[in-house]
Amino acid sequence: MKRLEFIVNPVAGIGGKVGLKGSDGEEILKKALELGAVRESGKKALVAMNILKEAEADIEVFTWPGEMGGDICRKAGIDAHVRGSITPGATTLEDTVRAAREMSALGLDLILFTGGDGTARNIMDAVGTDTTVLGIPAGCKIHSGVYALNPKTAGKLLVQYAQGKVKETKLAEVMDIDETQFRNGVVQAKLYGYLKIPNESKMIQNLKSGRGFSETASVEMLSHYVADEMKDGILYLIGTGSTTASIMQKLGLPNTLLGVDAVYNRKVVASDCTEKELLELTENYPKVKIIVTVIGGQGYVFGRGNQQISAEVIKRVGKENIIIAASRGKILSLFGSTLHVDTGNEEVNQMLCGYYRVIVGYEDMMMLPMRDV
Amino acid sequence: MAKVNVRKNFQQARWNEPMIYELSTPGLRGIIPPAVEDEIESRVGDVAAKLPESLKRKTAPGLPEVAQKQVLQHYIHLSQETMGANLTNDISEGTCTMKYNPRLCETLIGNPGFADIHPDQDEDTVQGMLKIYYDFEKVVKEVSGLDKFSLQPGGGNHAVYTAASVIRAYHEANGELEQRNEIITTIFSHPCDAACPATAGFKVITIWPDQNGMPDYEAIKAAANEHTAAIFMTNPEDIGIYNVHADKIVEAIHAVGGLCFYDQANANAFLGVARAKEAGFDMCHFNVHKTFGTPHGGEGPACGAFGVRKELAKFLPVPTVEYDGEKYYLDYDKPESIGKVRQYIGQSAVVLKAYTWSMMMGADGLRECAEISVLNNNYMLHLMEQIPGVSHAFQGNGIVRQEQIRYSFEELKEKYDIGSDDMNCRMGDYGIPWFWSSHHPWVIPEPMTLEPCESYTKEDIEEYAKVVEIVAGEAAENPGLLKNAPYHTGMHRRIQEEDLDNPEKWAVTWKAYKRKHGVK
Numbered sequence: 001m002k003r004l005e006f007i008v009n010p011v012a013g014i015g016g017k018v019g020l021k022g023s024d025g026e027e028i029l030k031k032a033l034e035l036g037a038v039r040e041s042g043k044k045a046l047v048a049m050n051i052l053k054e055a056e057a058d059i060e061v062f063t064w065p066g067e068m069g070g071d072i073c074r075k076a077g078i079d080a081h082v083r084g085s086i087t088p089g090a091t092t093l094e095d096t097v098r099a100a101r102e103m104s105a106l107g108l109d110l111i112l113f114t115g116g117d118g119t120a121r122n123i124m125d126a127v128g129t130d131t132t133v134l135g136i137p138a139g140c141k142i143h144s145g146v147y148a149l150n151p152k153t154a155g156k157l158l159v160q161y162a163q164g165k166v167k168e169t170k171l172a173e174v175m176d177i178d179e180t181q182f183r184n185g186v187v188q189a190k191l192y193g194y195l196k197i198p199n200e201s202k203m204i205q206n207l208k209s210g211r212g213f214s215e216t217a218s219v220e221m222l223s224h225y226v227a228d229e230m231k232d233g234i235l236y237l238i239g240t241g242s243t244t245a246s247i248m249q250k251l252g253l254p255n256t257l258l259g260v261d262a263v264y265n266r267k268v269v270a271s272d273c274t275e276k277e278l279l280e281l282t283e284n285y286p287k288v289k290i291i292v293t294v295i296g297g298q299g300y301v302f303g304r305g306n307q308q309i310s311a312e313v314i315k316r317v318g319k320e321n322i323i324i325a326a327s328r329g330k331i332l333s334l335f336g337s338t339l340h341v342d343t344g345n346e347e348v349n350q351m352l353c354g355y356y357r358v359i360v361g362y363e364d365m366m367m368l369p370m371r372d373v
Numbered sequence: 374m375a376k377v378n379v380r381k382n383f384q385q386a387r388w389n390e391p392m393i394y395e396l397s398t399p400g401l402r403g404i405i406p407p408a409v410e411d412e413i414e415s416r417v418g419d420v421a422a423k424l425p426e427s428l429k430r431k432t433a434p435g436l437p438e439v440a441q442k443q444v445l446q447h448y449i450h451l452s453q454e455t456m457g458a459n460l461t462n463d464i465s466e467g468t469c470t471m472k473y474n475p476r477l478c479e480t481l482i483g484n485p486g487f488a489d490i491h492p493d494q495d496e497d498t499v500q501g502m503l504k505i506y507y508d509f510e511k512v513v514k515e516v517s518g519l520d521k522f523s524l525q526p527g528g529g530n531h532a533v534y535t536a537a538s539v540i541r542a543y544h545e546a547n548g549e550l551e552q553r554n555e556i557i558t559t560i561f562s563h564p565c566d567a568a569c570p571a572t573a574g575f576k577v578i579t580i581w582p583d584q585n586g587m588p589d590y591e592a593i594k595a596a597a598n599e600h601t602a603a604i605f606m607t608n609p610e611d612i613g614i615y616n617v618h619a620d621k622i623v624e625a626i627h628a629v630g631g632l633c634f635y636d637q638a639n640a641n642a643f644l645g646v647a648r649a650k651e652a653g654f655d656m657c658h659f660n661v662h663k664t665f666g667t668p669h670g671g672e673g674p675a676c677g678a679f680g681v682r683k684e685l686a687k688f689l690p691v692p693t694v695e696y697d698g699e700k701y702y703l704d705y706d707k708p709e710s711i712g713k714v715r716q717y718i719g720q721s722a723v724v725l726k727a728y729t730w731s732m733m734m735g736a737d738g739l740r741e742c743a744e745i746s747v748l749n750n751n752y753m754l755h756l757m758e759q760i761p762g763v764s765h766a767f768q769g770n771g772i773v774r775q776e777q778i779r780y781s782f783e784e785l786k787e788k789y790d791i792g793s794d795d796m797n798c799r800m801g802d803y804g805i806p807w808f809w810s811s812h813h814p815w816v817i818p819e820p821m822t823l824e825p826c827e828s829y830t831k832e833d834i835e836e837y838a839k840v841v842e843i844v845a846g847e848a849a850e851n852p853g854l855l856k857n858a859p860y861h862t863g864m865h866r867r868i869q870e871e872d873l874d875n876p877e878k879w880a881v882t883w884k885a886y887k888r889k890h891g892v893k
Contacts, residue, residue: 152790165869214874328814335581335816355595363576364567366560367592 518650
């Protein structure tokens, strides 16, 4: 028996179809409703819940009232424990956070939420990586890797999860773009952190993954290789993310998941460094290398989630001293595209262009070109 | 297109056959061998007593106990649930070149003149078989342009591993092995072109295709340096695109001191048309069960003919088969050889069949085989292009396809949640064997790789395309029908696919199955 929490952000995605590029904030919400926007996230959630009904015997569902979940469970014919209270038609992000926080205190197995990147951030703020979650994609912005491919696959994945067929979990990126900038035509996704999701790549990532290669195994293998290849007498700047965290784990060193750490002779010499600290380090150590992963599904190596490693830091370290490592699945999801860089400095972006040997396993590399955005 | 014959009322046996172990009844016997005659026993003595203690079993082996009739019945049932190449329209198994295997070849290997000889016999008494080895080597030398072959490897991957071993020996002889520890390969080359060098101790660097689907030449140049031991590449690659820049790639690798291995396992597209030698390659191999008409082994006997330029011949496995003008003999005198890769001189039955096939085809026949294969494939493409929901890799790049093509059901997957596995299950209901999707990982989404080689008639190709058309139509109209297929075949849908990735669930022996699944 799995205990699930089900939360719907009823206004997720509402700004999309009316051209507002998002739904964050009361002003935009009001404007969207004036423009005739329709609440669709509930419909998307219903698609998933109708499928989940199949596994009813294996689940116990907890939800929030009305449009935040209770109504949808009723339509799907799923008996749910309804908790808390809301003001119908006027829910806010606080409601999502409150629901997630209160119910995670119940020690549930999984939080199923419906929304977009904004909702994912709210869930992350509430539960961190303590509870397994899964997103039903319904927002305007879906840059995070915490969603099923679509509501239907979310339902199917949940059925498998409920039946105990999906046991592994993994950390997936929570990314969001600044909506104000996005409205002005600037897309710049930022890495906010991680959520723990069921590890079932066929349903989470894309159609290209196929079978036969576990994401966890790939990260394990590449981490061992990178760790084995590290040499004394060189300062390594370890970038952000769960892949580089795994490398640090192999070295037996503490790691800052969203920060840049510096390692010299297999010891951490600086943690969670700012750009200024990194520049100082490059002055104090004659040989420096950067170890980074590829952020998100868009192929960014620099300029998303690791802005501390600035154009100036990269310039000083030099292109030949950049080591890129990413799981095979993450790299294959870029098929037909390239690695990207957006350091904010055109000269450095140009310098970084060219081919890289991306480490995808033990003594296993793929040649990928890097392009300026 | 005239009337196409589709097997709409196909029905295969489905026996729900138990494992042979489940048929076991203690005490049942198939054969009770006669007791040893007194005279033999008195002369030989107690044979078992002569075995060292360490080799003797303490308990009887856990073999199934089944009578003769039930054993025969069991295996006939299993055979009725298969869809073999010589039984069905096996355009399905793209990249594998499922040719007709001539019955004459099977007859010849049953001839006592061949079947009763033993590899330990004196060379003087097996001159005929050695001549067949020698002459078949001449055939593959001519087809590739290379100078010397070994027919010892027991299959394609084995030949590729032999190539990696020869490369290691070559760089070691030059004192450069430590420095040259990298092998370059391409993502649409056969996966053994990455796996075999990795097993031989090399690092592997994989190249992606350019926008036309050919290996990215700039990426290869960027990857090649003083650490490059060699490049391993297939051509045409798995997706059926012939790499016309192969010679340029060879030049780039040679320029940094690396060797070039050409994976020609499936050489059906260019027999008698293009050769490894002219493209500049140092080594190549042929899977004789693909290109030279011998049966696919299914873990059984096979032969990977592995060839090299004369400068590398000294590293080949021993023995090689030679001729001194009067007599054929085995040459073990190669001090720099990588050693043996298989017992004796390999699979002689397969070599005999491949030789027979080649001689029946003749030189002109080999070229005609390539021409028909490419023509067949392009006719197939023409029919497939008209089917809604079916696309193919790098469609519209203007490059004429060779002998095989990787198609994609991406559109059906997106629209109706019907992918390769669903299509495969349902096509079986029309008597079509399980098609080859792609090597993993699936770089092309929801793939299907088809190869209508020279053995297939125009009618076969039309039947196959018609079945794809019917089933793709069913996917649009009634996806549920495909989700629960097959209904008329002996094969079964993989119901718990995730268990294939779970070492706690899958088992390759009965003992492991019992342990992992708690069977008493």
